[in-house]
Amino acid sequence: MRTRRIAAAIAAVALLPATAALLSASQASAQTSDEIQAEIDERNEDLEKVIEDFNAKREELDDANQLIADIEAELPLLEAASLEATEALGEFAASAYTGGDFAMVNSVLSGDPADFADRLMYLENLTSAENEALAANLAQVEELQTRKSELEALQASADEILEDIEKQQEEIEAEIAALEEEYDDAYAEENPPDYSDSNYSGSSGVVEFAYAQLGDPYGYGDAGPDSWDCSGLTQGAWGAVGVSLSHNAAMQWDETARISRDELQEGDLVFYNNLSHVGIYIGGGEIIHAPNSSTVVKIVDMDYSGSIDGYGRP
Template identity: 70%
Template sequence: MVRTRRIAAAIAAAALLPAAAALFTSSQATAQTSDEIQDEIDAQHSELEKVIEDYNAKQEELEDANQLIADIQAQLPALEAAGLAAQDRMAQIAATAYAGGDFAMVNSVLAGDPSDFADRLMYLSTLSEADSVTLQDSLTQIEELETRQAELVALQESADEILAEIEAQQDEIEDEIDALEAEYDDVVREEYQEEWGDYTGDSAVVAFAYDQLGDDYVYGADGPDTWDCSGLTQGAWGAAGVSLSHNTEMQWNETARISRSELQPGDLVFYNGLSHVAIYIGDGQIIHAPNSTTVVKIADLDIMGIDGYGRP
């Protein structure tokens, strides 16, 4: 009983907490730079962690409640049998009272409103001591069973309501973060493209690569909005009508060797034991998809050890 009340109190207290939705209203982000949007994303993640921890705490409370419910359900057969036996004993007392002229008093004890339970027990003092004890035990047993069942039902309903609210709050925050991250990607792309300007050359390969500036690196990705190194070079040359495999070493074998002095925009530059490949764009620069910590970007040609150069 104490444990039931502890859990019920904890869930009731949680219900009084300010709704997380009020804390996480739509930002309608007006950030002008990627850094400002990143700050908003970090702040939202911080708030989301609070919601998730509230969710976890309520899950723990619910586990306790469910265990308690299981315990009571295991006891119910015995309690119900005891309740039926108690009813039989009360019927016997009522029959005896009827024979003795006290039926009206006993009937009022048995038929009274449950809220008058304490008052009804006072009437038992007029019965014989043995009958009074028997009837009081029976009524108490039935009353306790009904009370605990009601507490457990209320507890389960409260727990379900709280968990549903927290799940809704979590979904709302995750949706907001997704929107912010999408905006972040758009702003980063715009910033990179503004920084490096528009491509004015006539290489379809380089033009395609410019359009991907600011896109995320994702291992194994080959577009349209995420890339790894060989996926980007494959996509860029695909835009020019040339088919390349999605693998750096295979692309090495699919291209003709050229010298550094022969490099032209669109040629491929191979690095690091044929584990990385980039697109030469002229003026000693490349466009490449470096790794998962950054995005498709422009870099100096000599960013790492060069294995060689290739032209499809």
Template identity: 75%
Template sequence: MVRTRRIAAAVLAAALVPATAALFTSSQASAQTSEEIQAEIDARHADLEKVIEDYNAKREELDDANALIAEIQEQLPALETAGLAAQDRMAEIASTAYTGGDFAMVNSVLAGDPSDFADRLMYLSNLSDAENQALQDSLAQIEELETRQAELEALQESADEILGEIEEQQQEIEDEIDSLEDEYADAYAEENPEPDWGDYSGDSAVVAFAYDQLGDDYVYGASGPDEWDCSGLTQGAWGAAGVSLSHNTAMQWDETARISRDELQPGDLIFYNDLGHVAIYIGDGQIIHAPNSTTVVKIADMDVMSIDGYGRP
């Protein structure tokens, strides 16, 4: 019973931390740099973690409450049966102890409010100790039944409401994070406009294809049409020229002839980092490659990283 009341009180008195206290509106982020917005995001994540942990605590309380509801529901049928049996025993005890006109008095006593029944038990002083104990046990069973029924109703009424509030607050948190990330993306794009790569005027179909992919996203394992990893880009570029390459840097190394740095021509491949990366040479000491997931397909200096060698399909 102590656990029941503790959980019921915790659930009924749960004061959820208002999400609005931690909310950060997009208007506040206007005119901020991406670094400033990132700092706000980091700070809000720290605040929101505390709020979410508070919500998690409420969920734990509700889990306990739900378990208790199931327990009460399981016990209610037996208690209800015990309550009915108690009423029958009370009538039997009274009818045995009293006869005639006295029985009418007993009925009047029993019909009163159970809360002050003890005061009226004085009228039944001639009941035997055993009968009196049976009567008290019956009243205790009825009281337990009524208490558990009240607790069950309170828990059921409050559980859905609190869960709904939790879900609403968490949705507000998720919306805030989305808004801040949108603000960051907009600010970063404004601060880092996509370079004007110009138009390719050469005659290499491989380089022409690679130029058309500038600005596309890097995605591990992707081979187009709008997302690439390094070997997927070189495979696609040479595929546009009618040459089939595997989608793997080490395999492309085996599928190409070794050439020297001085022999490089637009379209040739440059291999890097123990065959962990490959790029397309476009001339003038530059390459087009898909570097990693933090950036996009772009032009870079050919010596951007440690070179393993050069290949021509």
């Protein structure tokens, strides 16, 4: 039967490789950038397999969708035939009632449509022609129910397969995105920027101090002179021009005046991540900051994290 063949073909799609088996967590701190790149390449191959497996099953899914459309096109005719058959059965029942056989006919009509044909054997008093007409009418009702059931099963199967494939694709793409971030971190750690020739030509003493610290290592709780954390660097830079700030990003927020992005000037502070990080604006949409223990004091785009809380001027 075509419906069963299509349903079996659709079910085969569910055997696509489980994403969980394809993916494995990686730790940037334990891998080189080359190793992470190799893993990215491997995950891209996994993604291609999922997509190609889907493409290979597309014909079966297309067949299923065509069958769904065929059944949907048949339904109006089947429903009309079923209605006509039901009316004929009603007329038959009414005729039987007037002849005293209503209880016997009711025993046929009261059961599930699939059982109607079996019940006919008990109506021995019906003629052969009456039996054939009644069976044909019952078959029309049963055919409608069968086709509706086939339609519901095919639609559910097709929807489930598409959702499964989309989920696999999304999970692998998310893993690749995470690996690419790890690659960037590992590469940056392996190839720290050379700031030996970095010179500041502006007039801000705060930015000039920050430039002098480029390439210094990050240190938790450090405020110089050779290592820094984020608020230690901003504290040291503003301290170099005689402005006292606390060694804490949230406190520095309270110690600065709120300004807009358009009002930013060299030396102003940019706050991030619910006031857990702070950097020094140096102009041109960039900041100098001490990011974390995996890297050094460096220059980055101001929007590097996408979670800016606001801007402050001491």
